[in-house]
Amino acid sequence: MKNDPTIDIDIKRAPTSKIDSIDFENLKFGHIFTDHMMTCDYKDGSWQAPKIMPYGPISMEPSAKVFHYGQAVFEGMKAFKDDQDQIWMFRPKDNFNRINISAKRMAIPEFPEDYFFTALDALLKMDKDWIKKGFGNSLYIRPFVIATEPGVSASPGTNYKFMIICSPAKSYYNGEVRVKFSEDYSRAADGGVGFAKAAGNYGAQFYPTNLAKEEGYQQIIWTDANTHSFLEEAGTMNIFFRINDTLITTPTNDRILDGITRKSLIALAEENNINVEIRKVPVQEILDAAKEGTLKEIFGTGTAATVNPISGFGYKGDKHELPKLTDSYATFFKDKLMKIQYNLAEDKHGWRYLVK
Template sequence: MKNEVLLSIPIEKSATSKITNVDFENLTFGSIFTDHMFVCDYKDGAWQTPQIVPYGPIELEPSARVFHYGQAVFEGMKAYKDEEDQIWLFRPDENFKRINKSSKRLAIPEFPEEFFFQGMKTLLQLEKDWIKKGIGNSLYIRPFVIATQGSVLASPANEYRFMIICSPAQAYYGGEVRVKIAEHYSRAASGGVGAAKAAGNYAAQFYPTNLAKEEGYQQVIWTDADTHEYLEEAGTMNVFFRIGDTLITAPNDDKILDGVTRKSVIAVAERNGIKVEVRRIKVDEIVKAVKDGKLKEIFGSGTAAVINPILGFGYKGEKFELPKIENSYANLFKETITKIQHNEAEDPYGWRYKV
């Protein structure tokens, strides 16, 4: 990771700031954005000079290929401020590698490493007052790239725009979460784009998730497209199951997103002597485990919530509740990871990145 590259990025400062009008005690996730954004265009076969400009609308042709063929990928990251006013990122090298992996899968040119890191650092230093101290407070960072060339020819675009926008965030709490295990719909198919953080993956989830909500569930645990026998992801998160004292999660393949938080949970578990199995998991195994009283926990892992416990699930007309337990794995992982993120604990893994 080239974290010492000195790259001068032109900055056009906003004439006024919106920050005085923001109620940081009552934030709706992803609805308020900071004063500036990072922009870099690709044309003539190369990424052009990046710049930081005031946050605002962008102009695109109605024929821009992102609208017609969905060439769009993104990342989700957070910046944290400790009690010494130092700003930290959490494993940003993984996000950088993943957005380029996603881009490659959608035939989008990969973004230069020095542009990514220096651009983000410059933007965060400019917006440092938007990052609030305290566990749970953060600045959500959304890097993304879209096809901007005006043409409805069904082929990869020749022009793209890479951008980074930022949104202040509080502790994410989704309330009590119960999920429906999918019997018909799938998140991704073998050979598809499930391992890419492609915008279309999320659009395709909305309809079956709405159907689940009509039945009283908050999310869906997706099953494999071939047989619907194997569990894959929970909503927009990787998912973990605790049977007895063993933690189980599905393996990464071309259907499952290589989650940064997922990797971190596995590392923390192994360091704490918790047995981890990365393998395919049948729905029938989980149903049997809950009926036998051996299923202790299910939780999702992701950037927004870090860890999101799941209290119960439905499958084929049956509903199952999980036991309430003390000293849960979910709490251990969330506390360990959030303290590292906020520089309130040692980082034996080398995950923190100082801005």
């Protein structure tokens, strides 16, 4: 996981920076991008030298395969700045591995690790002023790969573009998040691409999520496609349930993303003597626990929000509110994780990566 100084990156700097025109106090997530981006083309059977250039539009033929067959995968990761101006990332090797797992499933050639870390470090150093200090400030990093080859034949492309774009982010209070347990629609099926960060997994959720929004929910917790009786994950978050003082989360499989925040939280729970059960989560068990008053919390985990508490859920027309706790596990884990991310706590697991 090291950058390699012998890799030649073709760097073209932006003539001026946009940074002075940005209101860093009022950032809407994922709307503003930094001065530079990384791009790397795959052609003639190999990845060419990475380039860093001013952020801006790219041109492609309208017949490029990504537009027709959705051959596209992506990642989401963050960089943080500590009080000494050092830049840290959180488990970026896991994101790197995962984009290649996703790529393989979508018949996209895997990207080399030394290109990834060399180009990412160079990009972050060039745009370092966009990473603001202070708990909650971060830079959201979006690596992605698209099939650029022109031609509408339904077959994998032979030309691809790997890119990294970066967007400054603030920690938000997301407001009260209420979720709907899915009754009919499915996000992923056995043998499908649910475990991959394939673009189409996300586009396919928009319509059912809009329907849920009309009923007053912000997100859906997807259930298994066969029976809709087991809770799986949310659109961009893995999900944990707390019954009494035990946490329960579903095992990952070919329908569920192997979330990096999820597995970090499981490790932190274990070292803090909080019991975690990794097993299937029946909808009925959660309904019963809500009725008996033993369901204490539901929260989601993911790079964008770290830990996102859920205030209520709906199922088959019934709405359930969750208690407001002063000692929630969600707050406990969010604080623990963020302190590691911002270099404010010991990093026992070697999760932090220093950008050099």
